[in-house]
């Protein structure tokens with residue numbers, strides 16, 4: 119299939135009739151958010167600093183320090199995730215409730231379960247795996263909907279556990295370069311801002327590169343986030359400036375300034391899709407001229423509301439760039455949260471975090487058990 123066709127398919131814009139021009143993403147306005155912090159930190163000093171010696175390199179850092187003294191955690195965290203997943207949960211639990219009030223787990227019931235899981239966006243492969251698990255362990259037994267939910271949560275958690283990995287930032291890279299890619303409107307820029315907020319809260323020095331240079335609004339959007347999070351934003355000298363060159367300059371300056379994490383935003387759309395992919399490749403190529411291990415992480419941001427389409431997006435982006443991990447956003451607005459299970463089963467790529475809202479705090483680490491139990495409507 120031609121890349122253009124595949125792209126049309128995966129962005130959901132393809133039509134049998136001549137395709138309508140895709141609408142501009144509604145990203146001009148800054149997302150509705152809590153007010154900016156009252157006392158933003160002063161701008162980052164630009165003075166070059168010597169590179170840290172390997173001996174000074176800090177230990178590996180994860181985005182959420184597990185031992186953070188949050189009074190509400192983990193209860194508050196679970197409640198938040200559960201609230202975010204409410205629509206996906208309702209879809210699945212309503213279906214389970216209607217089929218398994220008290221019923222023998224025979225072939226017909228298993229078939230219905232499989233259909234239900236596919237309907238909840240878990241994908242054919244994961245649905246098949248889960249049903250096989252049920253067949254092995256529970257076939258012929260009479261089950262209630264609560265038992266089905268508990269068993270489902272276990273099966274789902276087993277699929278998710280291997281991919282639930284935080285994005286590990288290694289300070290010795292100085293900066294650790296994170297390239298953020300994805301189709302338009304999935305939440306790339308917002309996710310970058312959320313990551314910036316989290317890393318800064320951990321005491322890391324964070325810069326963001328406004329690599330979506332073609333839309334002035336995209337640059338402004340990141341600048342607004344820069345003000346909110348206190349992270350410095352590298353902006354193009356003029357609209358349409360070369361994104362690869364900007365990223366390269368940003369990297370050089372960030373290194374000189376002793377930055378720990380450099381988050382590089384990219385465009386979700388250019389005038390055509392192959393141009394977008396070519397630009398992405400160029401950004402990677404140019405960064406690698408500095409150091410072949412850069413980008414250290416390439417995050418593909420997926421919008422959960424697109425359901426199975428997200429699976430196609432991973433396929434296409436994996437061909438273009440070396441995707442090292444996923445972030446799945448908009449789980450709060452989606453009844454298709456089950457797609458995370460499909461993604462885990464299909465690709466085994468790390469899922470670093472999930473977005474459950476528009477605020478900076480709404481990027482949550484991805485926890486297999488919590489996610490699985492939330493998805494099927496069980497309590498912590």
Ligand SMILES: Nc1nc2c(ncn2[C@@H]2O[C@H](COP(=O)(O)OP(=O)(O)OP(=O)(O)O)[C@@H](O)[C@H]2O)c(=O)[nH]1
Nearest residue numbers: 143149302303304305306307308386448473474475
């Ligand atoms: N409800 C909800 N909205 C989100 C989430 N993440 C992002 N958004 C919203 O989705 C919209 C698009 O987000 P952006 O971050 O601008 O998306 P993008 O991928 O950078 O878009 P382009 O730059 O056009 O490719 C914004 O209105 C965000 O506030 C999320 O987890 N939940």
Ligand SMILES: [Mg+2]
Nearest residue numbers: 306307330336
């Ligand atoms: Mg953007």
